[in-house]
Amino acid sequence: MAELIRVADGADPRLADYRDLRDVSLRKHLEAEHGLFLAEGEKVVRRALEAGFPARSFLMAERWLEGLADVLDRSDAPCFVVEEKLAEEVTGFHVHRGALASLERRPLPSLDSVLAGARSVLVLEDIVDHTNVGAIFRSGAALGFDAVLLSPRCADPLYRRAVKVGMGAVFSVPWTRTSDWAGALPALSERGFTTVALTLAPDAVPVDRAVAGLDRVALVLGSEGHGLSPRWEQTADRRATIPMREGIDSLNVAAATAIACYETARR
Amino acid sequence: MAELIRVADGADPRLADYRDLRDVSLRKHLEAEHGLFLAEGEKVVRRALEAGFPARSFLMAERWLEGLADVLDRSDAPCFVVEEKLAEEVTGFHVHRGALASLERRPLPSLDSVLAGARSVLVLEDIVDHTNVGAIFRSGAALGFDAVLLSPRCADPLYRRAVKVGMGAVFSVPWTRTSDWAGALPALSERGFTTVALTLAPDAVPVDRAVAGLDRVALVLGSEGHGLSPRWEQTADRRATIPMREGIDSLNVAAATAIACYETARR
Known part of the structure; x- marks a missing residue:
């Protein structure tokens, strides 16, 4: 069971994991060096623990203790209980959903273990916006x-x-993340996936036709x-596009991914 | 031609339109009371002017003057030229794309003028997140x-x-925005639109079947x-759904809208 530790001093070194959460470059260093990441909000904290992250x-x-009582019961990690003002002082923002957890990263799995049994895969090249990466994962999960x-170089x-x-x-x-940028798509083709790149190239075929009848598909999305x-x-292996009104900026990458996932799920 | 006015004092009252841009509640009041809104970045500023907003x-x-020289040439409004540090001090954030413009709102058009000639319409109920509203407009525009x-109560x-x-x-x-919440959808039906509500209700039909063969369609999206x-x-008139993997959280409303717009555009 998590030990409850009341902390009243924002400079307490035990709060180091939660420092300056709005400072992206600081956080990137800190989280990489300590092998940690943060989950925010009751639902997300619970899901991280259920997924087995220590x-x-x-x-x-x-006031957030009660809602997470079952999660805290099953954990040996300390739980720092603070005034909301102190949480804001440490993290640098108003913590709307109250609960934060610092969790340990796990070693990245191999490509083969990630692909084992997979039929539909997303491949992201250099998507640098964390909001887009999160939105793409959510759509991918919802659409199977x-x-x-x-x-x-894709965002974390x-x-x-x-x-x-x-x-x-x-x-x-x-x-997982590949270290072999140049060979990434051939590696998928060798493993039986048809790689389908979303593009605005004029000779690309509509995405529904590109994925029709395929067994294993890897949808490939480019940067913002x-x-x-x-x-x-x-x-x-193939180039696909989403038909759009002429003269219009392209879809946002998260919107394009949702549509492409939807079509691929129906193939 | 816009008069260039160099300003070195962050407290200069002529910069009032640009004050504290991160303070959402302050900005809501200020912008409503003065009938203004802000555009940010060269491309968006240009589009606002081209769309006829004064x-x-x-x-x-x-350093942003040159890129917007043609826009400034055609405007009579003053252009306040400031050091980047001062822009940050006034607005409260680092202005990445440099240029800001304050523009006049126009009276909201009537429902009939907005619907004139329209065949595909989006209807948003109480979407409160500005990011989602922006993403939905972008997808709607791209998909015709x-x-x-x-x-x-939908966000601005x-x-x-x-x-x-x-x-x-x-x-x-x-x-436009309706003031008649209860009668909003019947008003569209009376004007010849089939209103198709996106929902997770178990008896809803897949969205492609719901819109197949329809002439005028109004896609109806609910809050986050x-x-x-x-x-x-x-x-x-109809209830439609996007098939998802079981046991998964629903799609984000912007992703669901992109998929529904895509299917509706193909009807």
Whole structure:
């Protein structure tokens, strides 16, 4: 059972995991170096624990203890109980949903273990916005995707904002990051997946036709600014597009992913 | 041609339109009382002007003047030129894309003028998150929707964050807000639209079947937390759903809208 420890001093070193949560570059260093990530909100904290991530500690105001009593009962990590004002002082923002947990990252699984048994996979190249990464995981989970593969420079799915926007889908959908950017799509083709790249190229076929009748599919999405790299576009087995009104900016990548996942789920 | 006015004092009352942009409740009051809204970034500022919104003023650092020279040439509003540090001090955040403009709101158009000639319409009930409102406008515009109708309590599409996420789609897609919450959907049915409510209700039909063969369609989306009100769900002509994996949280409303717009565009 988690030990409840009341803390009244914002400078207490035991709160280090929760420091300055709005400072993205600081947090990236801190979380990578200590192998931790943060979950925020009762539902997301519960899902992280249920998915088997070991808790380092919890931080919450008194009034959140009851809702998470069962989770705390099953954990040996300390729970720091603070005034809401102190939580705000430490984290740098108003903690709407009260509860925070610091959890241990796990080693990234191998590509083969992530793909084992998978039929529908998302592959993200250099999506740099944490909100988009979270939204993509959420849509993929809801529409029956089995795994996600990230390019070396794709944003971290365990960053707090991605976890929150994804409603914890990043805990339930197996994912890993490839270190072999150039060979990423061929590696999927070799394993029996048809890689289908979403693109605005004029010769791409509508996505419903691109995925029709396929067994194993890997949908390939490019970055927010420039879309897919030429390398990935060229090494994909097929190129697909979502028909849009002429003269309009493209869809946001999260919206395009939702539509492509929807069509792929119906193939 | 816009007069360039260099301002070195953050307390200068001429910068009042740009004050404390992160303070949502303050901004809501200020913008409503003065009938203004803000556009951020070169592309969005240009689109606002091209859509015919009169500028009250511009605020930018020296280095953004060149990119917007043509826009400033065609405007009589003053352009306040400030150091980037001062822009940050006044607005409360780092202005990434540099240029800001304060523009005049226009009176909301009537329902009939918004619907004139429209074949595909989005209807939003109480979507309270500005990011979602912006994302929905962007997807609607990209997928060929002609108009948007908002419930009385739906978030403001002209709020800075909605404008930015929507990439200015809120300037190009005609929209208005109804004051008649209870009669909103019947008013559309009377005008020849089939109202199709997106819902998780178990008896709803898949969205592609719900819209197949329809001429004028109004897609009806509910709020982030609780979905549609019973009143709107019951007064809609049809109820539709997006098939999802069992046991999973629903799609985010912006993702669900993208999929529903996509299917409706193909009907």
